[in-house]
Amino acid sequence: MQNIATIATGFVALLHLYILYLEMFLWNTPKGRKTFGLSEEFAAASKVLAANQGLYNGFLAAGLIWGMWQGSTGQSIKIFFLACVVVAGVFGAVTSNKRILFIQAFPGAVALALVFLSGESP
Template sequence: MNKQLWPRLAVALVALEHIYILVLEMFLWTTPRGLATFNLTPEFAQASASLAANQGLYNGFLAAGLFWGLATGDRTFKLFFLACVIVAGVFGAVTALPKIFFIQALPAIVAAALVLWLDRKPAQA
């Protein structure tokens, strides 16, 4: 397998994860799936639905940036948006729920490491 495929795959998986989070937060927040995923009561979910939709939109922007980086092949763009995901994941782990680090930040850390190590342009002859 081409070694440059691994970083692309890792970045794509992080982007897809953020699309999934967008769907959960924007559209499924008050459903049984959203309640179970985020351990919410129906009352709290209803009261916080607009805030969750806002969070979901931000996750969509992260995914869009990652997909743009994949589409253009711009290594710096991919690393910038992966760094944003890492910061968001660490902040969420510290302020909300420690497992957010493993769900959000760690996959982005792995993807960033792969981009740094394997996503390089071949040397010019």
């Protein structure tokens, strides 16, 4: 079960690295605009804010990777950062786009449940 929890946590970390890439580097490109459903004008006007969002997603990924690096002693770190992912995903779904619930919050919640079920002690 620990291996499955680690794989799920790693998937969430990779997902957030991809979101970082989209928000920081592709926001104002055709791919970024299509991904987020943005007009060219809005993407240009919000590019700096998107880069900031991307950086925060990078911090989430870094925290998850840090927790995984620690092995069983990183249980509390994984729980904290996965909980942050779920909260951010729910907030994004409520305030921005309901798809975020399935793209961000759901994988985070699954990984969080698997970490709890893995039996490692925090």
